Amino acid sequence: MSETVKQSTNSNDQLSGERLVELYRTMVLSRYLDERVWLLNRQGKAAIAASAQGHEAAQVACIEASDPSKDHYLIYYRQFTAMIALGTEPEEMLRGFLAKEADPMSAARQFPLHGAHPRVDLFNFSNVIATQLPQAAGVALADKLKGSDAVTFVYFGDGASSQGDTHEAMNFAGVHKLPVIFFCENNRYAISVPQEKQMGIDSLASRAAGYGFPGIQVDGTDVVAVHEATTAAVNRARAGEGPTLIEASVERLLPHTTDDDHTRYRSAEDISQMLERDPINILSELLKRRDLLTESADDEIHTSAKKRVNVATDTVDAEPYPGVETMFDNVVKGSGNGGNS
Ligand SMILES: Cc1ncc(C[n+]2csc(CCOP(=O)(O)OP(=O)(O)O)c2C)c(N)n1
Ligand SMILES: [Mg+2]
Numbered sequence: 001m002s003e004t005v006k007q008s009t010n011s012n013d014q015l016s017g018e019r020l021v022e023l024y025r026t027m028v029l030s031r032y033l034d035e036r037v038w039l040l041n042r043q044g045k046a047a048i049a050a051s052a053q054g055h056e057a058a059q060v061a062c063i064e065a066s067d068p069s070k071d072h073y074l075i076y077y078r079q080f081t082a083m084i085a086l087g088t089e090p091e092e093m094l095r096g097f098l099a100k101e102a103d104p105m106s107a108a109r110q111f112p113l114h115g116a117h118p119r120v121d122l123f124n125f126s127n128v129i130a131t132q133l134p135q136a137a138g139v140a141l142a143d144k145l146k147g148s149d150a151v152t153f154v155y156f157g158d159g160a161s162s163q164g165d166t167h168e169a170m171n172f173a174g175v176h177k178l179p180v181i182f183f184c185e186n187n188r189y190a191i192s193v194p195q196e197k198q199m200g201i202d203s204l205a206s207r208a209a210g211y212g213f214p215g216i217q218v219d220g221t222d223v224v225a226v227h228e229a230t231t232a233a234v235n236r237a238r239a240g241e242g243p244t245l246i247e248a249s250v251e252r253l254l255p256h257t258t259d260d261d262h263t264r265y266r267s268a269e270d271i272s273q274m275l276e277r278d279p280i281n282i283l284s285e286l287l288k289r290r291d292l293l294t295e296s297a298d299d300e301i302h303t304s305a306k307k308r309v310n311v312a313t314d315t316v317d318a319e320p321y322p323g324v325e326t327m328f329d330n331v332v333k334g335s336g337n338g339g340n341s
Contacts, residue, residue: 024287053254181230
């Protein structure tokens with residue numbers, strides 16, 4: 001049932017030139033903010049970060065094919081760009097990374113980008129991999145029972161696809177034809193474990209056949225191709241035809257997290273090849289080829305993103321940490337055993 005790798009046809013996709021430039025703008029902002037967080041970690045200010053560098057095109061294009069006014073998104077820790085595309089402000093992201101009092105996600109109680117972000121309807125994101133998939137099946141089931149045509153998007157990595165939770169969620173969603181899109185960002189690594197040591201198949205999308213719904217492999221560095229594939233999956237889901245598995249092939253341009261050094265397990269050749277698949281360069285070249293972006297407009301996009309990130313950094317750096325007296329606020333306590341349950 002799975003199809004081969006989709007490249008953009010540029011023929012029948014609905015993305016206008018104007019929207020393509022807007023998506024590029026979001027990707028560039030995400031890239032600078034992501035780089036800044038990495039620097040803040042090296043300065044000892046941000047405890048840990050997982051980067052979306054290399055995943056930006058897949059994330060913006062998928063969201064672009066959705067309807068944030070009604071759809072649901074269950075994200076994972078590498079969804080930096082998706083969070084921005086869904087309306088999270090750079091300040092809000094930084095408050096999480098710098099564990100400031102005003103962190104909207106966990107009030108500085110958890111890892112950065114963990115917890116929930118109610119203002120943009122994002123909930124329960126965690127680094128316990130694959131837990132979000134059965135939850136997504138549940139959200140989609142609720143929508144189906146309510147008669148809503150909302151679609152649930154759930155994001156995960158190639159490593160998470162080996163968890164039992166993933167199998168259970170896809171099986172359940174296939175049986176009940178739930179309006180859920182399983183969006184796998186396959187960067188070929190689960191921390192240091194390469195894909196060939198994680199699974200005995202080349203195409204993760206081919207697994208969908210075992211659950212009774214289509215699986216599609218798409219070039220995740222190609223905004224137009226991801227948008228086309230996701231639009232088709234959204235149409236299927238809204239029409240009551242059930243789930244789709246999209247495997248977006250991306251690159252993880254940085255180590256797994258700020259605590260990792262991928263030169264210890266990736267060859268120099270692997271690293272130099274993946275740098276050629278940087279989605280920001282790919283989209284910039286596409287826009288210029290199509291006369292949608294001039295060099296000076298490109299410079300302006302980069303300059304304004306840098307400024308936006310500088311303003312956000314200065315603002316949040318000056319904000320207070322939570323007071324010691326608030327230590328037990330927002331913490332769920334057990335009962336009957338002194339709060340140790
Ligand atoms: C249930 C569980 N097992 C193991 C881990 C440790 N762990 C954290 S991230 C990760 C790799 C996940 O790789 P992948 O799903 O490919 O996502 P990526 O980080 O590459 O985007 C692992 C094994 C975890 N957080 N949760
Ligand atoms: Mg991975």
